[in-house]
Amino acid sequence: MIHMGIQERKEKQKLEVRKLILDASIKLFIEEGFGNVTIRKIADLIEYSPTTVYLYFKDKDEILAALHDVGFEKMQAFNDDLASINNPLLRLHKMGENYLQFGMENPEFYDLMFIMDEPMKVFEEEGCGWEPGDRAINVLKATVVECMEKNYLARADAHVVSLSVWSFVHGLVSLAIRERMEKFVPEKEMMLPMMRQSLNWFVNSIENTRKD
Amino acid sequence: MIHMGIQERKEKQKLEVRKLILDASIKLFIEEGFGNVTIRKIADLIEYSPTTVYLYFKDKDEILAALHDVGFEKMQAFNDDLASINNPLLRLHKMGENYLQFGMENPEFYDLMFIMDEPMKVFEEEGCGWEPGDRAINVLKATVVECMEKNYLARADAHVVSLSVWSFVHGLVSLAIRERMEKFVPEKEMMLPMMRQSLNWFVNSIENTRKD
DNA sequence: AAATTTACTTAACAATGTAAATATTCCAAA
DNA sequence: TTTGGAATATTTACATTGTTAAGTAAATTT
Numbered sequence: 001m002i003h004m005g006i007q008e009r010k011e012k013q014k015l016e017v018r019k020l021i022l023d024a025s026i027k028l029f030i031e032e033g034f035g036n037v038t039i040r041k042i043a044d045l046i047e048y049s050p051t052t053v054y055l056y057f058k059d060k061d062e063i064l065a066a067l068h069d070v071g072f073e074k075m076q077a078f079n080d081d082l083a084s085i086n087n088p089l090l091r092l093h094k095m096g097e098n099y100l101q102f103g104m105e106n107p108e109f110y111d112l113m114f115i116m117d118e119p120m121k122v123f124e125e126e127g128c129g130w131e132p133g134d135r136a137i138n139v140l141k142a143t144v145v146e147c148m149e150k151n152y153l154a155r156a157d158a159h160v161v162s163l164s165v166w167s168f169v170h171g172l173v174s175l176a177i178r179e180r181m182e183k184f185v186p187e188k189e190m191m192l193p194m195m196r197q198s199l200n201w202f203v204n205s206i207e208n209t210r211k212d
Numbered sequence: 213m214i215h216m217g218i219q220e221r222k223e224k225q226k227l228e229v230r231k232l233i234l235d236a237s238i239k240l241f242i243e244e245g246f247g248n249v250t251i252r253k254i255a256d257l258i259e260y261s262p263t264t265v266y267l268y269f270k271d272k273d274e275i276l277a278a279l280h281d282v283g284f285e286k287m288q289a290f291n292d293d294l295a296s297i298n299n300p301l302l303r304l305h306k307m308g309e310n311y312l313q314f315g316m317e318n319p320e321f322y323d324l325m326f327i328m329d330e331p332m333k334v335f336e337e338e339g340c341g342w343e344p345g346d347r348a349i350n351v352l353k354a355t356v357v358e359c360m361e362k363n364y365l366a367r368a369d370a371h372v373v374s375l376s377v378w379s380f381v382h383g384l385v386s387l388a389i390r391e392r393m394e395k396f397v398p399e400k401e402m403m404l405p406m407m408r409q410s411l412n413w414f415v416n417s418i419e420n421t422r423k424d
Numbered sequence: 425a426a427a428t429t430t431a432c433t434t435a436a437c438a439a440t441g442t443a444a445a446t447a448t449t450c451c452a453a454a
Numbered sequence: 455t456t457t458g459g460a461a462t463a464t465t466t467a468c469a470t471t472g473t474t475a476a477g478t479a480a481a482t483t484t
Contacts, residue, residue: 163406266473
């Protein structure tokens with residue numbers, strides 16, 4: 001094995017084409033919307049033949065799953081400002097606001113991460129569960145637990161409460177993204193403000209009033 | 213116009229074929245899932261050629277929109293037991309439970325009604341908004357208002373609160389349907405119970421504690 | 425009886441995901 | 455240096471999809 005350097009270069013190239021495909025997908029995804037992400041358009045963009053894509057990804061779902069992962073990275077970057085908030089209830093609130101904002105600013109990614117079926121098939125096949133989602137909700141859960149410990153939230157099954165909080169914000173975003181809110185929030189620019197109001201009410205409602 | 217009877221019969225026949233198409237769609241929809249509802253399969257079932265379908269529906273989206281409407285009718289039937297509940301907060305709670313149950317028992321319909329893009333396109337084209345959804349949320353809203361009037365809920369913007377309640381239950385159902393909950397609720401038969409628990413916590417949390 | 429409208433079918437197109445067969449490139453051993 | 459075999463890429467092809475255009479046969483109107 002004299003030419004290990006060459007093999008390394010090859011592997012790097014392999015990864016580079018993979019990255020080309022992914023970048024092209026993201027570009028199409030963001031600029032033309034999900035419906036226009038097709039194998040052929042990806043291939044056109046990177047100037048390869050369509051079937052070459054299949055040398056780097058098993059099928060289209062796997063590409064979507066990769067984009068799904070990119071979405072979770074993006075979301076994590078969105079939450080950089082959380083660590084500085086000491087009050088866990090305020091932090092929970094801010095997490096919610098970030099979630100809403102991320103969803104409304106990146107509807108295509110949000111869709112892929114929390115609504116679309118396709119990327120989930122890959123996780124099913126892999127056997128191991130939905131790791132990115134798992135990690136995200138564990139952060140939420142930790143905050144909920146902290147809220148309960150410090151009596152900002154009434155003590156209850158933290159698992160149930162975490163799912164509830166998540167469901168609440170997901171409900172808002174997914175209804176908005178899939179155009180079920182237009183009748184109720186006619187002006188588009190009022191959507192996010194309205195959602196924030198909704199979140200305010202929610203956080204206010206769940207706050208523990210029987211503080212010791 | 214001697215032959216009005218014949219014209220009537222013709223129109224009836226026209227409606228009958230329409231109904232054939234719709235029934236076939238529903239059958240496919242329920243038995244084989246949404247992905248297997250194709251124009252050709254519908255045509256096969258009713259023993260017409262595929263293109264005949266287009267004489268009765270503008271396009272596939274219009275069929276999906278019709279199924280969407282059927283879903284709302286089904287849901288309404290689900291809520292027959294609500295009228296007998298006098299306490300508005302209990303009624304709200306029961307509405308939520310019905311919503312969860314309907315969603316979990318009719319995931320395909322729920323999908324069409326509250327998640328999928330396709331049927332909404334028809335409403336956009338028609339200009340007038342999403343009438344079935346509008347009606348449904350108005351029922352919810354009336355209950356919320358009644359809750360506030362009778363001090364079961366703290367006074368707040370009823371519109372915001374209604375959207376919030378809806379978002380909450382929709383969040384639960386849509387996460388479950390689109391397989392984002394499996395990691396958190398591993399046993400499938402625990403899904404609905406867990407969601408009910410979540411709803412219990414929610415209703416409990418939003419209930420007005422400063423009752424006069 | 426002739427003309428026209430209605431109801432339906434056949435044929436076809438374009439887009440899509442994907443598989444199989446084929447070609448090309450490139451490195452390693454003879 | 456040549457050669458054989460991976461690795462990489464392309465060509466061709468297929469099946470499925472929604473949908474349109476053209477054609478046909480029967481029913482209805484004139």
